Amino acid sequence: MTQKILVLGGAGYIGSHTCKKLRQKGFDPVTFDNLSDGHGAFVKWGELILGDIRSKPDLDAAIAKVAPAAIIHFAALAYVGESVSDPAKYYENNTLGSLNVVQAAADAGNIPIIFSSTCATYGTPDVSLITEETQQQPINPYGRSKRMVEQILQDFSAAYDLRSVSLRYFNAAGGDADLEVGEAHRQETHLIPRAILSALGRIDDFAVFGDDYDTSDGSAVRDYIHVSDLAEAHAAACSYLLNGGRTDVFNLGVGKGYSVFEVIKAVEAELNTSVPFRQEPRRPGDPASLISDPAKAKRLLGFEAKHSSLENIIHTAARWHCLDWQPKACETVTLNA
C-alpha cells in the first residue's frame, strides 16, 4: 500500500517541490498548511488540509485522519530580519509550533519526523567547510528558533525513542524544471530571485550587501543548492527513517561556494542583460562565507546534488520568474521594499 507522508508547510517553496518528488517516488503526500506564506495553487500532488502547527488539536486531527508513515516538517517563518524585530513571533511559530508537532508525533505512536533546519544554526563559523560537528552558534532569533527544535528532537529521541532527521539546508534556490511550482515568497529577500527581478526591471532597489569581505572579490560567498535536489534529499531521508534509520543531522549543500558578484554575472549571462544594483554596506549578521561539507548525507542517505550547477539554478529560476511567469500562482507576491 502507498505510504502517506504528512507534509507540514507543503504549500511553500521547498515543500511543494518535495511533494512532487514524493509522488514521483511512490509516496502519497498530504499537505498541512495555514497558507500564511504558501499558496493553495502549489498543492498539486495530494490533498490540502488547512491547519496551524500552533494548534495541537489541528495536528492531532490531521494525523488521525491521514495516519502518515512519516512527517516532513517545513512549516516555519524564515525572514531573518523580521526575527530580530519580532522574536516572539518566531519562537511561537517555529519553536512552540514545532514542539506541538513533535508531541503530536510522539502521541500518535512515534511517527518519524524530517525537520527543516538551516545552516543559519551555525552562525558565523570560522571554517572553510562546515561539517555537522562544527559548533552551532546561531546569531539571530530565526537560527535559535531552529536550533531549539533540533535539541527538542534529540531529547525526544533519547527519552521516548522518537526517531528524526534534521536537515540543515544551505541556500535553497532554483525552480521546478517543468515550471509547475517555483519560488514565490511573499517578501522576496533572497539574492538569486532579487538579482533576476532587477535584471527584468521588476524591482529598482537591488543592492549588493558588502564588498569588503575577506573573499576573492570582496562579496559574500554561499553554497547554493537546487530546490529539486533538496526535494530528492527529503525523499531519501524518508526512506532512511522508514527503513529504521536512527536519529541524525545532515548538511544539505553542494560543497562549493559562489560570491554575490559571481551570481550577478551568471544572471547576466543567462538573461543576456545587465543586473542593475547599488553597493551597500554589509547586512548585519551576514557571515563572509558558508560552505557545507556534504559528505555525511552522501554516505548515510546516498544523497548527492545533481541539479545544482549555478547555471542550472539560475536558468530554472529565471524561467520561472520571467519567461513562463505564472501570475495566477504568484498573484499574492509582493516584493520587498
Ligand SMILES: NC(=O)c1ccc[n+]([C@@H]2O[C@H](COP(=O)([O-])OP(=O)(O)OC[C@H]3O[C@@H](n4cnc5c(N)ncnc54)[C@H](O)[C@@H]3O)[C@@H](O)[C@H]2O)c1
Ligand atoms: N529557503 C531557504 O533558503 C531555506 C534555507 C534553510 C532552511 N529553510 C527552511 O525550510 C523551510 C521551508 O522554507 P521555504 O523557503 O519553502 O518557505 P515558505 O515560506 O515558502 O514555506 C513555509 C510554509 O510553511 C507554512 N507555515 C508557516 N507557519 C505555519 C504554521 N504555523 N502552520 C502551518 N503552516 C505554516 C507557510 O504557509 C508556507 O507554506 C522553512 O522551515 C525554512 O526555515 C529554508
Ligand SMILES: O=c1ccn([C@@H]2O[C@H](COP(=O)(O)OP(=O)(O)O[C@H]3O[C@H](CO)[C@@H](O)[C@H](O)[C@H]3O)[C@@H](O)[C@H]2O)c(=O)[nH]1
Ligand atoms: O538583495 C540581496 C540579497 C542578498 N544579498 C547577499 O547574498 C547572500 C545570500 O543572501 P540570501 O539569499 O538572503 O541568503 P542567506 O542570508 O544566506 O539566508 C538564506 O539561507 C539561510 C541558510 O540556509 C536560511 O536559513 C535563510 O532562511 C535564507 O534566507 C548574502 O551574502 C547577502 O548579503 C545581497 O547582496 N543582496
